[in-house]
Every structure is written in structure tokens, then in C-alpha cells.
Amino acid sequence: MTDRDTSALIRWMPAVFVLIWATGFIVARYGMPHAPPFTFLLIRYLLSIVCFGVWIAIARVRWPQTGMEWIHLGVTGALMHGGYLGGVWAAVKGGMGSGLSALIVGIQPVLTAIWLSATGTAMSRVSARQWLGLLLGFAGLVLVVWRKLTQGQAGDHVTLVNFSWAVFALLCITAGTLYQKRFVKPCDVRTANTVQLLAAALVTAPLALLEPEAFRWNAQSAGAMAWSVLGLTLGGSSLLYLLIQRGAAASVTSLMYLVPPTTAVMAWLLFGEPITLTTVIGIAVTAFGVALVVRPAAVSSLGR
Template sequence: MATPSESTSATPAGRASDSTELWLASMPAVFVLIWSTGFIVARYGMPHAPPLGFLSLRYACSIACLGAWIAWSGARWPQGRAQWGHLAVTGVLMHAGYLGGVWAAVKMGIGAGTVALIVGLQPLLTAVWVTWRGERGPSSTAGSAAHRLGKQQWLGLLMGLAGLALVVERKLAQGEITPGNLALAVLALLSITAGTLYQKRHLAPCDVRTANTVQLLAALAVSLPLALLEPEAIDWHPEMIGALAWSVLALTLGGSSLLYLLIQRGAATRVTSLMYLVPPCTAVLAMLLFDEALGPTVLAGIVITVAGVALVVRSPR
């Protein structure tokens, strides 16, 4: 415990340091709260806009906001062609691939809670890959004893897949899931998983504002040409405007920047372990806002999947 003299000598710099530590400690919780709303926003926006058209508009608005922030703050741009190339790859995977898959799947009728559950397998895939390959790069040995999957992780893997199969089978019977929207949801899952692992492996620390801008420029370059092929026009409904505003300010500027910072500061498995909290939160929100049914079978599948993912992520290597 600090003595009175120590307390009296506390400096403003020390208090600022404490505030910084508190913010860093709260970043994961804030990220989960923001990220959980992404699937809900998709449900609000998709009745009024084509998916890639909406996302292209979101990327363009986000780039404009970040550009103004960069110009005002004088943030430093990434150094070297390699870093720009790596950022472009992660932008295509984590924005164009992931968001494009999620929003297109929702447009094709899949529920917000269901797509959140499918994408929620990301920490399971990440943990299995990192455990198998290690996080230190190409020098890791895939079959070394230190990186083999343990019994608890295999159990968690099987639980996660069984729970997902339970939900998917039920939603297939109800007609909510089709081969098309399921394929798009799986594309989103693979994209966010690959993007997270690629970023952790290849990107050097750099300013989150300029890094995010490069990623969004790459995502826009991929999404915009495809958006021009969509026959549907954007309907500027209040729900669509609200979804766009939240997508730009909270999800892109807030959530994606937090994800970038969290990946920079922690191992990929610890970062993506936050994702297993998202599906149950999204399922409850979707039930309250959109009356998406949570029957016993679906609820059991969600619980089994989340428990399996948590078991994989929390098991020691």
C-alpha cells in the first residue's frame, strides 16, 4: 500500500499513465460490445441496399473520416512497399472478404444470430492453427510436442462443430439457411481467420489510423467494381442511414481500429478468444430486435458451440 508521502508525490504523468492502463485493460470489453452490433446493423441496412454497394459507401465514408483525422494529427504512414502490400492483403481479407460475406449472407436471408455463430468459430480455427503451427513463424515445427492439440482442445473442437451442426440442421429445416448463404458465411469465417493470422505474422507496428486507411482502400478497390454490377439501388431510408452512420463511426473507426490494436498487442489466440462472446450477445439482440426464434435446439447448439470454442481457446498448449 502506498504511504501518504507516496500518494502526495503522485504526478499528473502518473495519473495519466494509470488512465492509459485502465483504457488498455478495458479495450477487449469495449471491442466485444462494438463487434456484437455488426450483425444487427447488417439486418437493419440490408433491406434498403445491396451488400457490396452499402459496404463500398461505408469504406469511402470511413476513408474520408480517417483522412481528415490523419491530416489533422499528422499521423505517419506505413514505411516501405512490403508493409503497404501486407496491409492491402489484410484489408481485402478482413474487410472485403469478411464483411462482404456476412452482409451478402444476411441479404440472402440468413439470420443475424446464425451468421454470428458461424463466424464465431474464428477463435476455434485460429487456436487450432496457432497451436498446430505455433505463433513464431516458419521455424515452428508442425508436429512438435509443444504445439500438438491436447485432449481438451480436441474435445472443444468436436463440441464446436457439433453445436454448429445442430444449429445449421435446424435452420436448414426452417428454410433460413440455404447452400448459397451458408457458403457466404463460411467465406466470411475463413476470411477473418486468415486476415487475423496474416496480420499478426507479417505486419510491423504502425499507426492504426493510416494502417486502417490502407486496408480500407484495398477493400474499396475490390468491392466497388463488384458493387457496380449489383442491380439494386440504395434506398435512403432512415434505417439505412442509421446503419451506415453506425457502421462508419462505431464499427470501422472504432471496432476495426480496436481489433488492429489488440492483434498488435497480443497473441492471435488471446485476441480472437474475445470472439466467442459475440454469438450469444448477437443471438439475444436479434431475438429482442428482430424476433429471431431461439428454440431449445438452437439454444442448445449455441451453448455447445460457445462452450467448445471457449474450451479450445482456454486450454493450455
């Protein structure tokens, strides 16, 4: 592969990541009615570990060499897989609508920027232009999910429990992203993801054992599981790991703003869910805001 091919691949990574990550709520719609959240996620982690293990054995990839590397990867795995996914799926299973859960988790870029500004982290400070982009991105996100928040759907309600799960997911993905950027050294994405998934499985297994509901295998749940393993974990999580290693934290997390609008478009294409003028405006505002945040990082980090 030439340097030009590599550069083009890197430029397309954010767009591919957003498209893959946005399918998470689509998968939940297909699979969640047939499975308890933590049991589904535990099976997903274990199947993903098997897939990565085969890939690693064939490619003879080098594993992390020190105990601290394993610990740091384990912490990020427990947060970004176990905590984030567990919180989101538990909130949706508890009756929270996808719009509200997406909005709560969508606060992540602003939360990340506030932390970076408060700590004054070198090479990660947020400029005035990026602050404007973050705020515009959040405003556009609110416009996209506003109809779902105000109109709601049957079974779409907020309780202290499901709201707490959603906030827990927000805190986990934010902390995991910052922790990985600060402590995890660049290493092979396949072995890194495997260590992270092992940690996620360890923290998820006790919760799965406490769930009284049985996993019902059928075409929908099997399809949701297959895409969760192959698309979301092997594809999406690997891309997220690479993006965090290559880009500034605020720029990478701002991509999360694009997930709810992309999901809205997918739901319109797949399920016929209406897209209003407000949704279109929200998508445009979000895209412009993300462009303001990502562009400086693209020159200094992703494009080199």
C-alpha cells in the same frame, strides 16, 4: 494518462470490442432490406476513409514508411474488410439466417488454433487448457444458435451460393488475422485502417458495379450506414487491429465466440426475439470457454 489508466483501458478493450462487433447483425437487419451488400459496403469504406483522413490530418499522424508495410496492410484490408464483410453480407442478403452465418464464421477460433498447432508457431502455440476453452466456446455457440438453425424463419434457407459466401468470409477473417499478426508491424491504427480500407474498396468496387439493385436511402439505411462507419469501422475495426497487435492470435480470435451470444441478447432487447434456456446455457458455456483461452494471454500480453 497514467499507467494505471492505460492498463484499465487495455483490460476493457476486449469487452468493448465484443459489444461493438456484435452490432453487425443488428445493422444488417436494419440496412440490408434497402441496399445491395457490396454497394453498401463500398459506400461504408469510402465514408470511413474520409473520416480517418480528417482525423489523420488533424492529428498529423505518420503514414507507413515502406512499400512492404503498405502491401501487408493492403492484404489484411482486402481479407478482413473486403473478404470477410463481403462474404457475410452477401450470405445474409442471399437468404442465409443470422444464426447459421454466425455459426459458420464462429468456427474461426478453432480454425486458427489448428493452423497455429500445425505450424508450431513460436509464442502462439495453443495449450491443452486453451484447446478445452476453444471447444467449449464452440459448443456454447452451437447452443446459442441452435434454435434458429432448427426452427428457421421465413426466407431463412441455405443454398450453395450463400453457403459458399459464408465459408469464404470464414477463410478471409482467419487468414487476415493470422497474416496481420505475422507480417504487419505495429503502426498508428488510424493510418493502418485507412490503408486497409483503401484495399477493401478496390476489391469491392467491381462487385458493387455488377449489382443491379439500387441503394434506397431512408432513415433505416442511413442509420445503418452511420453506425457501420462510426461504430463498426472506426471503433470495432480499430479495436480488432490493436487487439491482434497486443495479444496472441488464438486468444484474440476466441473473442469472436462471444459475438453471437451478445447479438442474441441485443436482439432480445431491441426486437423482442425470445431467449430460451438453451440460449442462456450456451452463453454461460461460451463465456467460460473464452475465459479459459484468454486468461493466459491476458497475463503475458494484454496486461503488461
